[in-house]
Amino acid sequence: MSFFILTNNPRVQKLQEEGLEVLFSEASYVGILQQARDMIHKGHRLLTHPLSGSVKPKEGPYKSVMLSSNQGALDRESLELIENAIITTEKFPDKSPYWTPKVLDDLALVDYTLITSALPSAQA
Amino acid sequence: MKLELGYIDINNIEFSSESKVENGTLYVNQDAITKMILEDENIKSVKLDIAHPGDSVRITPVKDVIQPRVKVEGPGGIFPGVISKVDTVGSGKTNALRGCAVVTAGKIVGFQEGIIDMTGPGAQYTPFSKLHNLVVVCEPVDGLLQHDYERSVRMAGLKTATYLGELGKAITPDETKVFETPSLKEGMKLYPDLPRVVYVQMLQSQGLLHDTYVYGVDAKRTLSTMIYPTELMDGAIISGNCVSACDKNTTYHHLNNPVVQDMFAQHGKTLNFVGVIITNENVYLADKQRSSDWTAKLCELLGVDGAIVSQEGFGNPDTDLIMNCKKIEGKGVKTVIITDEYAGQNGKSQSLADADPAATAVVTGGNANQVIVLPKLDKVIGTLDYVDKIAGGHEGSLAADGTITAELQVITGATNELGFNCLSAR
Amino acid sequence: MSLRIVHYINQFFAQIGGEEKADIPAELREGIVGPGSAFQAAFKGEAEIVATIICGDSYFGENESKAKAEIIEMVKGQKPDLFIAGPAFNAGRYGYACGTIAKAVKEELGIPVLTGMYIENPGVDQAKNDVLIVSTKNSAAGMRDAVSKMAPLALKLAKGEPIGASIEEGYIPNGVRVNFFEKERGSQRAVNMLLKKLAGKPFTTEYPMPNFDRVEPNPAVKDLAHATIALVTSGGIVPKGNPDHIESSSASHYGKYDIEGVTDLTEATYETAHGGYDPVYANQDADRVLPVDVLRDMEKEGKIGKLHRYFYTTVGNGTAVASSAGFAAEYAQELLKDNVQAVILTST
Numbered sequence: 006m007s008f009f010i011l012t013n014n015p016r017v018q019k020l021q022e023e024g025l026e027v028l029f030s031e032a033s034y035v036g037i038l039q040q041a042r043d044m045i046h047k048g049h050r051l052l053t054h055p056l057s058g059s060v061k062p063k064e065g066p067y068k069s070v071m072l073s074s075n076q077g078a079l080d081r082e083s084l085e086l087i088e089n090a091i092i093t094t095e096k097f098p099d100k101s102p103y104w105t106p107k108v109l110d111d112l113a114l115v116d117y118t119l120i121t122s123a124l125p126s127a128q129a
Numbered sequence: 130m131k132l133e134l135g136y137i138d139i140n141n142i143e144f145s146s147e148s149k150v151e152n153g154t155l156y157v158n159q160d161a162i163t164k165m166i167l168e169d170e171n172i173k174s175v176k177l178d179i180a181h182p183g184d185s186v187r188i189t190p191v192k193d194v195i196q197p198r199v200k201v202e203g204p205g206g207i208f209p210g211v212i213s214k215v216d217t218v219g220s221g222k223t224n225a226l227r228g229c230a231v232v233t234a235g236k237i238v239g240f241q242e243g244i245i246d247m248t249g250p251g252a253q254y255t256p257f258s259k260l261h262n263l264v265v266v267c268e269p270v271d272g273l274l275q276h277d278y279e280r281s282v283r284m285a286g287l288k289t290a291t292y293l294g295e296l297g298k299a300i301t302p303d304e305t306k307v308f309e310t311p312s313l314k315e316g317m318k319l320y321p322d323l324p325r326v327v328y329v330q331m332l333q334s335q336g337l338l339h340d341t342y343v344y345g346v347d348a349k350r351t352l353s354t355m356i357y358p359t360e361l362m363d364g365a366i367i368s369g370n371c372v373s374a375c376d377k378n379t380t381y382h383h384l385n386n387p388v389v390q391d392m393f394a395q396h397g398k399t400l401n402f403v404g405v406i407i408t409n410e411n412v413y414l415a416d417k418q419r420s421s422d423w424t425a426k427l428c429e430l431l432g433v434d435g436a437i438v439s440q441e442g443f444g445n446p447d448t449d450l451i452m453n454c455k456k457i458e459g460k461g462v463k464t465v466i467i468t469d470e471y472a473g474q475n476g477k478s479q480s481l482a483d484a485d486p487a488a489t490a491v492v493t494g495g496n497a498n499q500v501i502v503l504p505k506l507d508k509v510i511g512t513l514d515y516v517d518k519i520a521g522g523h524e525g526s527l528a529a530d531g532t533i534t535a536e537l538q539v540i541t542g543a544t545n546e547l548g549f550n551c552l553s554a555r
Numbered sequence: 556m557s558l559r560i561v562h563y564i565n566q567f568f569a570q571i572g573g574e575e576k577a578d579i580p581a582e583l584r585e586g587i588v589g590p591g592s593a594f595q596a597a598f599k600g601e602a603e604i605v606a607t608i609i610c611g612d613s614y615f616g617e618n619e620s621k622a623k624a625e626i627i628e629m630v631k632g633q634k635p636d637l638f639i640a641g642p643a644f645n646a647g648r649y650g651y652a653c654g655t656i657a658k659a660v661k662e663e664l665g666i667p668v669l670t671g672m673y674i675e676n677p678g679v680d681q682a683k684n685d686v687l688i689v690s691t692k693n694s695a696a697g698m699r700d701a702v703s704k705m706a707p708l709a710l711k712l713a714k715g716e717p718i719g720a721s722i723e724e725g726y727i728p729n730g731v732r733v734n735f736f737e738k739e740r741g742s743q744r745a746v747n748m749l750l751k752k753l754a755g756k757p758f759t760t761e762y763p764m765p766n767f768d769r770v771e772p773n774p775a776v777k778d779l780a781h782a783t784i785a786l787v788t789s790g791g792i793v794p795k796g797n798p799d800h801i802e803s804s805s806a807s808h809y810g811k812y813d814i815e816g817v818t819d820l821t822e823a824t825y826e827t828a829h830g831g832y833d834p835v836y837a838n839q840d841a842d843r844v845l846p847v848d849v850l851r852d853m854e855k856e857g858k859i860g861k862l863h864r865y866f867y868t869t870v871g872n873g874t875a876v877a878s879s880a881g882f883a884a885e886y887a888q889e890l891l892k893d894n895v896q897a898v899i900l901t902s903t
Contacts, residue, residue: 056444056482057412058335059373061538064240071413086414086448086483093444093482096473096498100240108239114275115238115372118336122349123413253736324753387742399750435753437745465749467741470762476732484764490752491762492745495734537734548741553761554732555720 008052008127010120011044012069013037016113017120026074035094037068042087048076051083052127055090057119062094065112066104069120071127131309132359133222135201135302139229142179142261150296155229157263162289166265171273171281178264178510180232184247185507188264191243191541192233192279192371193286194257194381197226197294198364208364210345211284212291218363224297229261230381231293233286234511235268237278238338243374243541244503244533251503254543256550257381264510265289276337283369286380308359308393310404313431320401326435327403328358328388329424329457330547331449333370333377333441334409340369341378341441343407353408353423358389361405373442375497375543376469382542387549388437388467403431408453410446417449425456435463440546443471443497447482458487469494469544470554474536494544495552498536505531558602558713561633562591563626563640563656565649568695569609577613577648581622583629584609590698594639597706602713606633612648615656623659630660637713638664642671642701643678645693650678657686667712671701672727679727687712687726728763782896785863787886789871789879790837790844790903791829792820801870803830809869809882811889814862818851831872832903844901863895871902 009026010017013036018029032040038055045051050073056062057069104112138153145156159177166175180186200206203221206213232245245257252258267285269278311319332341334348341348343356343366356365366383389405396402408424411417428436436457440450450466457464470480470493480496513527527533537543544552566576568589587595588607595604608629615622630638638660640653650672657668662685671689672679679688689708691701704725711718718724720733737744744761751758776782793801799810817824820841827837827844842848850862867886871879890898 052414053412054414054417054445054448056447058339059333059370059377059442059444059446060240060338061373061443089482090444092479093471096471096478103240105239111238111240111275115337118276119339119412122336122411123416125350126411126413126416324750326749326753387740388745391740391742391746395746395750400746400753435749437742437749439742463749463752465745465752467745468762470732472732477730479765480732480762486764488764489760490748490758491760491764492741492748493761494741496732499734545741548743548745551736551738551740552734553720553737553741553744554734555722555728555761 006052006127007074008071009074010069010071011037011041012120014067014069014113014116016117017069034063034066034068035091037070038087038091038094041070041072042084042091044072045083045087046079048079049073050077050080051086053120053123055087056093058115060112060115061097063097064100065109065116066101067113067116069116071120071123130220130357130359131307132219132362134306134308134362135222135224136227136304137224137297137300138303139226139261142181142229142263144179148292148296150226150300155226155261155293155296157293162292165288165292166267166285169281169284171270171277172267172285173270174268175285176266178266180247180262180264180510182247182259182261186247186510187506187508188232188234188245188262188510189243189513190234190236190241190511191245191374192235192237192282193368194379194541195231195286195290196381196384197229197231197290197297198384199224199294199298200363201298205363207291207294208287208367211342211367212287215344217360218365219357219360223363224294224300224302226293226297229263230257231286231290232257232262232264233282234264234266235278235282236512237282237371238275241371242539244539245541246503246506249504249506250501251540254501254537254540254552256542263289263293266511279338279369279371287367308362310357310359310402313403316401316403320397323397323399323401324434325401325403325432326392326437327406327428327431327433328392329406329408329436329438329453330386330388331438331440331446331453332366332407332409333446335412338371339442342367342369348409349411351409353406353420353427355427356405356407358393358402358405361386361389366407370441373538374541375538376442376494376546378441378545378547379542382545382547382549387547388439392437400435403433410442410449412445417452421449421452421456424453425460428457428462429460433462437465437467439467439548444482451483451485451488455485455487465490465492467492467494467546467548469546470496471498472496472554474498474500492548493554494546494548494550495537495554497538497544501535501537501540503533503535557600558636558710559605559634560602560637560639560709560713561630561635562594562604562607563638563653564589564607564609565652566609566611571609577611579609579611580614581608581610581625581629590702593698593702594706594709597702598710601710602637605635610652612652615652616648619655623656626656627659627663631664635666637709638666638668639705639709640668640670642689642691642698642705643676644691644695644697645673645676647677650676651681654678654682654686654688658682661686669705669709669712671705674727683727684730687718687729689725690727776897779859780857781860783861783863783894784850784859785890785895785898786845786847786850786866786901787898788845788866788868788901790901791827791870792825792837792841792845792868793828795824795826797826797828801828801868803828803870804872806870807878809867809886811865811867811886813865814847815864817847819848820845829870829872829903844903846901863893
């Protein structure tokens, strides 16, 4: 299935260099989820779970989501997942005061490994 | 498959020049363990420490907790495919050092969580406060990548536990329990009138800090499959999971899986426990669909009447849990699920990220967002560097007087989704 | 000094009379009347019922705002530490009064309140998320049981002590999840629950799934060109000035407005009553929420038969699902009667 990755993680953006389609955005964590939601409304399908990983939402600024390149009819399952993810995210406190360079680097890495863990399946 | 599990009760740990188990005390030679761990060139230094129940000690950030065990008779060794050869385990005799554990601690990433308080209000939420813990704190060599550090600490814990487990090989256990799973055919003959039930264990499998290994295989790259419950008791499943302290399953949990134990307790009496299905929790949605389809298919193939599904972690596993529940129920199999909740600090938010009317029978490990105040303890093993940053902590989490105000999610094992604890919510 | 409690009961429990006396207005009596004595005994000197307020159920229901104001004044004068209403068991109007007055006392006087009802009392739904309601039996024969659960909880509330989970304290789940320690570990509870489920015996889930009130979509309208289409909204669009005073949140009613001849909702003629979103764009052009202009175009182009003469509107903001469903049940009948084939329901 052809796909692209919507991300605000510079580390994930670099996957472009490996020939992957990456849509980079400066949005916040929840902003990425909202952009993904808008794309789902336009017919893209969600390919990865928006709450990937057990690192809690807003603990870090980074979020990467994989979506189908194809646009079809609105996929209700994708919409439900993304809406629930946005609701869930809002329950968690903002941890941005603690985003020191070392922490940011680690968070970027974890987000990177979470999204790349989907690649073998997506590229199969 | 039949396993005799011998429990050797440990009620004290002491450092000593010789490692041995004697009269319920585990004597530990620090140098021998330090030397063994430092064989890994990724580890710069290692510090061992002991924490007893009731001590004014806080251990953080905790990575894994492991019960020392040893294979006494029968094929294979503990932690197959990782420490021992990949031979099938789960039969013969195994000894376990009950009442103690190896706890690994180390700041693998900058926001890591996991607190074990040995006393005070935090202690009642973690089962590990009741154990005599040998804590292994590993420092990495400079510039070591997080992946490699995680692996090194994981291996240090497993090696230490194996080393200590060996000390119990020749000891006569204080208690022995026999666990036996007959073949499907025999089971049906033995218990023709009992409902046949299966345990579906979901394994966290999403990437760095989120992985689980089955006979050394990364669970991400597996299809749902069957395993004998006694294989778990010999360490067939180990944890590589460092996040979501409250609801990650440590290796200790896998070895002492409470669903397995409580199903065995009823086996042959009120139910026929046919075995364990293990299934993963991947990031890729099609993987989730495939794995849950496969789980339901296995339930159908086994022709079971009932299933218990347990979860690990937060967020996306809610979707796996609900998919599994819905599909297994869809096969006409009565299902109970075990989860925990993120209902917000005020308890008013929706608890799960997914839901379905088919989930009529839910057991909960409690609301992980509940705020808890942990007073200063005399000694910290590990570091408080990250307490402000851990999940559920917030600005000012760590007060000047050493008090920590955070959510329950910081406490290792607090809202376990295998049903390890008594904590619940309504 | 013992804690001061004011107790609210209806005409029946005050032994004034049944239905024929349900219209008596609120009155305050010093000390204990009726079931208060059972509470008093259960408090064992820790608390004292200093006054009892008696009010007829019909009087309360028919003069709600007046009755509320009167009762609040009475309560205020007593400076109590706690207000107890009922228990109302399965008496619907009494339950409604207990829930409503308890909520009002809590909100306006800021003192803790407690009531008790049978789980199926219609008063439960409207108050359970605002005030603690102890789960009682369905008739006054369950008074002893009700008092045994309500009295200890009342003392805790009056003393400001932490309140445990619903299952521990005996109140009806109020949407707030509270942690507590069970006697058995989770895996054991799961096995027990599974055995019950397998045997077809009743069991209680520890986490009821959110209420799935899903409605199967109707089949598509085949002949739009001859269909009458109505507009309905929870976006609060009303004629300028909000003639029916639809509340900006927690709406208690809906409005029905004639749009015969209206082709465009303008800033001068329509606005939103909704208090849950930035009203600027809706006030500028209410068609953005209630698309009268587009439907008039479609009417003209022959794409739809016609736009129904009336639109229905309310404010969705914080409005109880039960109220909304009640509104819809009412106007859906009118729509059917008016031969409307389809409704476009807009929200914000």
